[in-house]
Amino acid sequence: MRGFQGVQDPRILAGAETGDDAGVFALHEGLALVQTVDLITPVVDDPYQFGQVAASNALSDIYAMGAVPLTALNVAAFPPDDVPLGTLRAILHGAHDKVREAGAVILGGHTLNDPALKFGLSVTGTCDPRAYLSNSGARPGDLLVLTKPIGTGVLIGAYRSGWLDEDGTHMLVRNMAALNDIAGRMALSREARAATDITGFGLAGHASELAGRSAVAICLWFDKIPVYHEVFTFIERGVNTIITSENRRHVAGSIRVAGDISATEEQLLYDPQTSGGLLVSIGSDEAVGYVEALRNAGVEAAAIVGEVVEAGEPYLDVTRS
Structure with missing residues (x-):
């Protein structure tokens, strides 16, 4: 556009x-x-x-x-x-x-x-035109909540290669088919400031967009990010997507990745997601309650994965924790 x-x-x-x-x-x-x-x-x-x-x-x-x-x-x-x-x-x-x-x-x-x-x-x-979520409302001091694991691009590739077993396939389909209705509804009721869904541009791409539109810096804590089981094993076996490298180039000028995060782990940040979760920017006083309410409602992977900080220029920072 x-x-x-x-x-x-x-x-x-x-x-x-x-x-x-x-x-x-x-x-x-x-x-x-x-x-x-x-x-x-x-x-x-x-x-x-x-x-x-x-x-x-x-x-x-x-x-x-x-x-x-x-x-x-x-x-x-x-x-x-x-x-x-x-x-x-x-x-x-x-x-x-x-x-x-x-x-x-x-x-x-x-x-x-x-x-x-x-x-x-x-x-x-x-x-309500006076109360909806956009990708431009994140504010310094907010915490970031992710509501589904990442890694669908890798697992779909493993499935197509015949490497994903029946249990893994069932789990993948169940999560991709799960609606984000509870996450969206609860985010609005708890006065979340911003949200976006994690899809084709991967976690790094969508988080970077959120940072840019909100004119803030976003810090992701890699060890807190929910990840599908076996995803790193499949990456090490060579499973990748064409879009992954495109996503990496897309954010190259606006992301900082800590040196103790491996190349295998970093690749997952750019993995394109299908029907991924919501990334929600919410006040720090509401974040823990939001995650607990999500888990009690069956959104079991929901987790606080980072924070929003003030910055002269928008960027995405990824650290171990």
């Missing part, structure tokens, strides 16, 4: 210029629309599970804004000559069930022929 001059309208509260996870459009004093669209390529072979993950991934942008999803439209790119029609039906079924779990409804959608299978949703939600 760089170089694109968006429409100037006072009703646009979050748009292309703000770099938020979703757009926000004020309807009246107490109600705004929140809109997003996202689609992904298959991350598992089971089409129903893929539909669930793709739906959760798209819905996450709504939750990152502290909003509530209302409706969705399917967006499907489908190679008609290579994939049975029953596969598409199973993908749609998985997405339908996940959207219903979120309390929203699918109104329809659009399908197009494409050599590569892709699926996702366009989602519309609502929020």
